[in-house]
Amino acid sequence: MNVNTAIQKLKEKGYKHTKQREQILNILVNKDHYIAAKEIIERIKQHFPNVSYDTIYRNLYLLTNEELLEMTDLHGEKHFRIMCHSKGHHHHLICNTCGKTKTIDFCPMDIVDDKLEGYQIDTHKFEIYGLCPQCL
Amino acid sequence: MNVNTAIQKLKEKGYKHTKQREQILNILVNKDHYIAAKEIIERIKQHFPNVSYDTIYRNLYLLTNEELLEMTDLHGEKHFRIMCHSKGHHHHLICNTCGKTKTIDFCPMDIVDDKLEGYQIDTHKFEIYGLCPQCL
DNA sequence: AGGTTAATCGTAATGATTACGAATAAGGTA
DNA sequence: TACCTTATTCGTAATCATTACGATTAACCT
Numbered sequence: 001m002n003v004n005t006a007i008q009k010l011k012e013k014g015y016k017h018t019k020q021r022e023q024i025l026n027i028l029v030n031k032d033h034y035i036a037a038k039e040i041i042e043r044i045k046q047h048f049p050n051v052s053y054d055t056i057y058r059n060l061y062l063l064t065n066e067e068l069l070e071m072t073d074l075h076g077e078k079h080f081r082i083m084c085h086s087k088g089h090h091h092h093l094i095c096n097t098c099g100k101t102k103t104i105d106f107c108p109m110d111i112v113d114d115k116l117e118g119y120q121i122d123t124h125k126f127e128i129y130g131l132c133p134q135c136l
Numbered sequence: 137m138n139v140n141t142a143i144q145k146l147k148e149k150g151y152k153h154t155k156q157r158e159q160i161l162n163i164l165v166n167k168d169h170y171i172a173a174k175e176i177i178e179r180i181k182q183h184f185p186n187v188s189y190d191t192i193y194r195n196l197y198l199l200t201n202e203e204l205l206e207m208t209d210l211h212g213e214k215h216f217r218i219m220c221h222s223k224g225h226h227h228h229l230i231c232n233t234c235g236k237t238k239t240i241d242f243c244p245m246d247i248v249d250d251k252l253e254g255y256q257i258d259t260h261k262f263e264i265y266g267l268c269p270q271c272l
Numbered sequence: 273a274g275g276t277t278a279a280t281c282g283t284a285a286t287g288a289t290t291a292c293g294a295a296t297a298a299g300g301t302a
Numbered sequence: 303t304a305c306c307t308t309a310t311t312c313g314t315a316a317t318c319a320t321t322a323c324g325a326t327t328a329a330c331c332t
Contacts, residue, residue, distance in 0.1 A: 016298050016309055038288075052312050057289065059310095073209055076320090077288070093255060102255065108244035108262055118269040119229060119238065126244055126262045133254040152278055152329050174319075188281050193320070195279090212289090213319070 170215035
């Protein structure tokens with residue numbers, strides 16, 4: 001997934017191509033790390049000093065809804081990374097220090113055989129936290 | 137786990153027996169639900185109108201550290217429930233509406249066989265979200 | 273009953289996120 | 303190119319859960 005492809009997908013849905021939105025994608029593309037919203041804001045401000053919180057959060061959520069980004073909560077703050085499409089639905093091992101992710105090649109929902117009758121299952125979350133080789 | 141047992145455990149560690157702390161336990165004991173900190177505060181205020189946030193959050197974290205409570209983030213807010221000791225380490229199916237939990241009888245970490253060499257694994261999170269029979 | 277120390281209260285600060293009206297810019301069309 | 307429509311941004315303030323801390327109080331030991 002590169003920036004131009006992402007922008008093309010958005011255009012097909014009627015979303016406009018803005019410099020700020022492109023810059024968010026530029027920051028996240030080609031990275032296998034989760035990055036805090038706060039850090040994304042700082043990085044965007046280097047290019048657009050007057051960018052507003054509204055713009056960044058709105059775009060982060062828009063891109064997440066369009067499945068161009070993945071979002072997760074790490075120690076109470078929202079973090080984002082570019083969607084890795086290669087393997088479809090998947091889970092991550094996430095480095096507590098740098099946010100680097102390693103894809104986990106299985107989903108526990110394929111194995112759960114508890115009696116969940118009577119419940120409606122909507123979503124699930126499975127994440128492993130630790131330290132990556134570089135941060136060790 | 138009843139309130140007296142919990143208080144006894146705390147006493148052995150040098151923690152004092154306070155009415156506010158006991159009330160927090162009273163609210164959570166015998167419930168298989170996650171309850172938001174906000175709701176716990178409201179309930180405590182019915183008995184102690186002048187209770188401070190400091191007292192409640194400090195106690196919730198203390199009780200969590202002492203493994204008398206379990207804590208999780210649900211839609212960005214901290215929720216707590218009494219620890220269910222019966223099965224040791226376990227995971228939950230959590231109702232999005234009422235916070236009711238159903239214990240899941242397996243842990244995905246027992247099955248992960250991805251090559252995680254080079255990584256140090258600290259913790260993990262596995263939760264299923266949905267609707268319980270009562271809320272359906 | 274006195275002394276030590278944990279615990280609470282009262283209140284304010286923090287900090288991430290959300291909200292919104294006015295202004296601007298993107299993209300299509302004539 | 304000029305115009306028009308609408309999404310998008312900016313500027314700024316509000317919200318809201320959580321955290322912080324000095325002064326006071328209450329638990330508990332002897």
